[in-house]
Amino acid sequence: MLAESTEMLAKSTEMRKQSSILRKQYAFLLAESTEIRKQSDILRKHLAILLS
DSSP: OHHHHHHHHHHHHHHHHHHHHHHHHHHHHHHHHHHHHHHHHHHHHHHHHHHO
16 A cells, blocks of 8 residues: 555656646747747738838
């Protein structure tokens, strides 16, 4: 019983660690995506100016 409890605790700790890593990766990718969208908008505006 103690071994099972210890194993479950270890799995829970690992899952929390993985969850934390995934949250950080998601935040980073969201920021990157936002930056790419901004740059894309700027490029579109420049292109529109060049073509007019």
